Amino acid sequence: MSGVQVQSVVGEACRVGEGPVWEGAAGTLLYVDVLAQDVCRWHPHTGTVEKVHLDGTVGCAVPRRGRAGYAVACGTTFGLLDWDERRFTPVAAVDKDRPNNRFNDGKVDPAGRFFAGTMGNETAPAVLERKQGSLYSLDAGSDGSAATATRHFRDVDISNGLDWSLDNATFFYIDSLAYSLFAFKYDVTTGTLSDRRVVYRFEPDEAIPDGQCLDAEGRLWVACYNGGRVIRIDPETGKRLQVVKLPVSKTTSCCFGGPDYSELFVTSACEGLDAAGLEREPQAGNVFKITGLGVKGRAPFEYAG
Numbered sequence: 001m002s003g004v005q006v007q008s009v010v011g012e013a014c015r016v017g018e019g020p021v022w023e024g025a026a027g028t029l030l031y032v033d034v035l036a037q038d039v040c041r042w043h044p045h046t047g048t049v050e051k052v053h054l055d056g057t058v059g060c061a062v063p064r065r066g067r068a069g070y071a072v073a074c075g076t077t078f079g080l081l082d083w084d085e086r087r088f089t090p091v092a093a094v095d096k097d098r099p100n101n102r103f104n105d106g107k108v109d110p111a112g113r114f115f116a117g118t119m120g121n122e123t124a125p126a127v128l129e130r131k132q133g134s135l136y137s138l139d140a141g142s143d144g145s146a147a148t149a150t151r152h153f154r155d156v157d158i159s160n161g162l163d164w165s166l167d168n169a170t171f172f173y174i175d176s177l178a179y180s181l182f183a184f185k186y187d188v189t190t191g192t193l194s195d196r197r198v199v200y201r202f203e204p205d206e207a208i209p210d211g212q213c214l215d216a217e218g219r220l221w222v223a224c225y226n227g228g229r230v231i232r233i234d235p236e237t238g239k240r241l242q243v244v245k246l247p248v249s250k251t252t253s254c255c256f257g258g259p260d261y262s263e264l265f266v267t268s269a270c271e272g273l274d275a276a277g278l279e280r281e282p283q284a285g286n287v288f289k290i291t292g293l294g295v296k297g298r299a300p301f302e303y304a305g
């Protein structure tokens, strides 16, 4: 499509930018830098980025329903971040028997549960002990009881992008080193997954599938790490519908945002690029905005706890 434009909007490079979420009420973009251990908030009107630095790697941060601050998956701990006080309060720890693990990508389900997965720590991008990760969700707690974490499955290499179908009946999931986009049946009442199937197998030049998000037509946008692109997939047919290339190779994740959710924001990484790579890709680690796609996204779900 000819009207598609790609523009770098945040020039402050992330080591591993991840987990973009558009905050509609404030008109800001929330994202994390996993390895710099920062939760970041970009203000489009001033062009400024605020950051809160945490004590561990940050897999993802998500908005809370009707409450200030964020729920965060930090190290191997789900917790709450008071942004103004810059204080992280742990809520539930996972993978206690896996000291070398960390949380990676996450997102809130349509009922307000915070899903996030883990992986072994990487010695270099995509180099890690295999099958160490699991997918978890954090419920909201009820009647004053503490929120608890539930493990959905284990033996994950790099737990990555996730989202839910428009009718809430399907959960889409990427384990990066499986080079596949999976779908599960989803029961939104109980928050349980079943019947995994493959929706799409990534092609060699699409490299490593990473973050993803659903658009308002029910199609998925997947960021291809080392592939320098986002691709649009129809989960009904398993067909790739569109490719948008970016001027950086390590595209990590994407979300729709902007006043009417018609802009696609894409995070990227510079970690793992040598001096020559950085010279080739001076914008590595930036956040990009793609306009003119002709499709909108939807507002993010918010953690109910």
Ligand SMILES: O=C(O)[C@H](O)[C@@H](O)[C@H](O)[C@H](O)CO
Pocket (backbone or CB within 6 Å): 016, 017, 018, 034, 104, 105, 122, 124, 125, 126, 127, 158, 159, 160, 176, 208, 210, 211, 225, 252
């Ligand atoms: O962005 C992520 O999900 C991980 O935190 C990164 O480490 C990279 O994606 C990974 O190296 C490539 O798969």
Ligand SMILES: [Zn+2]
Pocket (backbone or CB within 6 Å): 018, 104, 105, 160, 161, 210, 211, 252, 253
């Ligand atoms: Zn990712």
